[in-house]
Amino acid sequence: MWPSSRLVSLGGDDSALPPTMRHGLPPDTLTPAMNLLLNFLYAYLPQPPISTAVSLCCPADDDDNNADRVSHLPDDLLRRVVSLLPAKDGARTTALSSRWRHLWRSTPLLLVDTHLLPGGDAELRPARAGAASRAVTNAVSAALESHPGPFPFASLTCSFMDLTVTDRRQLARCCASLRRLCIGAWVFPDTATVPRGAAFPNLREVLLGCTIIQDKDLEFVLAVSPVLEMLAVVGSQTQLHARLASRSLRCAQFCLSILEEVAVLDAPSLERLFLWRNFSQRRRRVSKFSTVVKIAHAPKLLILGYLEPGVHMLQIGNTIIKAGTKASTRTTVSSVQMLALHLQFEVYDQVKMLPSFLRCFPSIETLIVESEETLEPSSNLGLKFWKDTIPIDCVKSHLKILYLRELQGTKNEFDFLMFIAENAQKLEKMFIVGCETGYPNQATPGIC
Numbered sequence: 001m002w003p004s005s006r007l008v009s010l011g012g013d014d015s016a017l018p019p020t021m022r023h024g025l026p027p028d029t030l031t032p033a034m035n036l037l038l039n040f041l042y043a044y045l046p047q048p049p050i051s052t053a054v055s056l057c058c059p060a061d062d063d064d065n066n067a068d069r070v071s072h073l074p075d076d077l078l079r080r081v082v083s084l085l086p087a088k089d090g091a092r093t094t095a096l097s098s099r100w101r102h103l104w105r106s107t108p109l110l111l112v113d114t115h116l117l118p119g120g121d122a123e124l125r126p127a128r129a130g131a132a133s134r135a136v137t138n139a140v141s142a143a144l145e146s147h148p149g150p151f152p153f154a155s156l157t158c159s160f161m162d163l164t165v166t167d168r169r170q171l172a173r174c175c176a177s178l179r180r181l182c183i184g185a186w187v188f189p190d191t192a193t194v195p196r197g198a199a200f201p202n203l204r205e206v207l208l209g210c211t212i213i214q215d216k217d218l219e220f221v222l223a224v225s226p227v228l229e230m231l232a233v234v235g236s237q238t239q240l241h242a243r244l245a246s247r248s249l250r251c252a253q254f255c256l257s258i259l260e261e262v263a264v265l266d267a268p269s270l271e272r273l274f275l276w277r278n279f280s281q282r283r284r285r286v287s288k289f290s291t292v293v294k295i296a297h298a299p300k301l302l303i304l305g306y307l308e309p310g311v312h313m314l315q316i317g318n319t320i321i322k323a324g325t326k327a328s329t330r331t332t333v334s335s336v337q338m339l340a341l342h343l344q345f346e347v348y349d350q351v352k353m354l355p356s357f358l359r360c361f362p363s364i365e366t367l368i369v370e371s372e373e374t375l376e377p378s379s380n381l382g383l384k385f386w387k388d389t390i391p392i393d394c395v396k397s398h399l400k401i402l403y404l405r406e407l408q409g410t411k412n413e414f415d416f417l418m419f420i421a422e423n424a425q426k427l428e429k430m431f432i433v434g435c436e437t438g439y440p441n442q443a444t445p446g447i448c
Contacts, residue, residue, distance in 0.1 A: 037210045037235050041157065041210050041234060042157070071099045075103065083110065087109060090104045090107065109150070109151050116135075116136055144174065149177050153180045153181075154174065154178060154181050155181075157183070175200050179205070180204065182209070186210075198224065203225045205229065218233075218240070225248075229251065230249075230252075231252045232252075232255075243263045247266075250271050252272070252274070253272075254274070255278065259278035259291045263294035268297065292312070293314050294315040295333055303336070303337070306370065309343060318330070321357065331360060336364060341367075343372065344371075345416065346377035346412060347378050348379035351379065351381055359392055365399065366399075371404065387419075395419075402430045
């Protein structure tokens with residue numbers, strides 16, 4: 001089967017689109033919230049291994065230079081050339097000559113749906129999100145129908161919550177060869193309808209951005225991806241209880257998502273767990289806590305952040321960490337060497353939880369604390385609070401580097417710094433960075 005005419009004829013150069021309009025729609029056609037999420041998603045998407053900015057044209061000075069020398073190159077080298085082209089441009093090479101006809105279909109397809117958007121001119125772009133979604137969906141389907149695979153890389157990020165996978169045969173073919181998968185603005189398919197035995201045997205990286213996904217579907221992806229190493233969830237649109245059970249997972253990130261819980265149940269290879277600016281709808285109910293962070297089995301966990309004492313509910317094993325919780329083998333994770341925290345030093349409930357959080361990680365060598373402005377200060381603890389604190393093993397015996405970022409210039413911050421300076425026997429470096437706007441009546445600290 002030759003490449004579908006729907007794919008080959010899809011015109012336009014998406015490299016002409018401004019970065020904020022990679023979805024192919026004028027900004028005024030989107031709600032402010034969706035525009036913000038999409039801009040954030042596109043800004044942090046990993047760079048695909050192919051680019052639309054490359055040109056194969058070169059000037060010809062004489063008749064000799066008009067000769068087609070490229071077509072005489074070996075097939076392996078030509079496949080390499082084709083593999084660096086966007087899908088629609090790769091498909092077009094089949095029309096060059098009989099020499100090129102078989103190359104595109106025998107080259108692994110790297111599929112980026114933003115490269116399939118119609119038209120670079122504003123008047124040619126679909127006027128509504130649904131129209132753009134249908135255009136991209138049709139183009140993606142055409143590529144999957146026309147190409148036998150493999151599909152080592154797929155980035156599907158501009159379907160505006162409308163794209164769902166309905167062709168199970170296409171899904172099975174893609175799953176078998178995928179190594180990297182980026183999904184954005186997507187309704188994740190219901191995995192209950194996926195044929196038994198479906199799996200991602202080669203998948204190593206997954207990014208889910210601005211995605212509607214259910215707990216069971218995330219658990220399914222982890223369960224059928226035996227070599228998965230990196231999972232990133234950015235801007236999840238549904239309340240998510242992320243339960244991590246994976247023998248291969250090395251890095252997990254959750255950012256700007258409705259994250260009710262992240263539970264590391266069984267992750268023997270996990271080295272990094274990163275949480276940033278997530279929120280929970282639990283705040284609207286009775287509990288004062290937002291995300292629940294559970295660590296059950298993660299013997300190789302080295303880097304953890306950003307925890308929020310007094311906001312996150314931290315659970316080690318079966319023990320919920322509270323103010324005054326004593327350190328024991330049941331309440332500590334000794335593998336963690338770098339810990340990052342968000343903290344409002346003027347909020348009593350957060351500061352009083354800080355010592356308990358630090359005791360949970362007795363081997364910390366690098367501590368990063370990002371101070372946040374408090375609109376309604378609730379406490380002035382004083383240095384006595386820290387002097388009365390039971391000794392903290394990581395501070396006393398292991399801490400070598402402290403970063404205090406976004407310093408607000410409050411007394412509670414400086415009391416904490418004094419506590420560290422007086423008790424951290426192995427401290428080598430202390431980096432203090434003031435907030436960008438500065439703070440009144442104080443000189444901005446430099447680097448110590």
